[in-house]
């Protein structure tokens with residue numbers, strides 16, 4: 275009994291120390307005025323412009339202070355604009371802090387409605403956390419030396435995804451429509467689908483050229499070639515699962531069938547957030563929905 279109690283205590287201690295684990299903020303230059311910031315959660319894109327800093331996604335609220343301190347190494351100007359690539363908390367958690375220090379938040383309209391609805395269900399809405407300018411299919415933002423385009427892609431990772439392209443810098447931020455070198459998370463409960471996910475990659479490949487630097491939602495900075503490899507993986511694995519569905523295989527059989535993903539499991543695609551089993555299950559569920 276005493277032993278159990280001690281074990282319980284040490285587990286609690288372990289959990290809280292893991293949550294407080296030091297997160298290191300790293301900022302890497304991507305092009306002349308564009309940077310990629312990594313900490314914990316989705317990769318942040320940073321664009322330094324004549325009006326201040328414009329960032330894409332803002333990770334978690336608890337990291338905002340660290341992120342803002344890190345951004346000071348790029349510019350003394352404040353964050354004036356934020357675009358959320360989608361509504362997940364590891365991309366929008368810092369919204370309130372960014373709003374409070376004067377930023378305007380932009381996102382596809384479904385991002386705002388999903389965040390607002392989730393807060394309504396909990397009892398109250400905090401308007402500081404929400405995007406205040408929303409768009410439907412797309413948006414253009416003009417700066418002195420840069421032209422930024424946001425493209426909404428339908429039902430991919432969620433139902434509110436946007437790809438953000440910096441035309442002069444030739445940098446594309448794909449949010450979670452791209453997990454570089456890993457199986458992606460497709461949020462079927464928030465309007466995501468494997469077919470839409472594949473279309474989002476195809477759309478990104480139309481925007482990108484051989485020199486484009488691609489910031490994925492998760493994983494290392496990528497090239498067009500990396501994205502092509504990712505798309506080939508998605509198409510092959512999806513075709514493998516579709517073949518099984520056409521042959522009458524059950525969900526359970528697909529989930530257990532390692533051969534469907536073996537080629538890419540060997541290339542480490544299953545070593546991230548989504549393991550091979552979960553990838554096969556998600557694709558099965560998406561194709562049979």
Ligand SMILES: [Zn+2]
Pocket residue numbers: 360362365431450
């Ligand atoms: Zn996400």
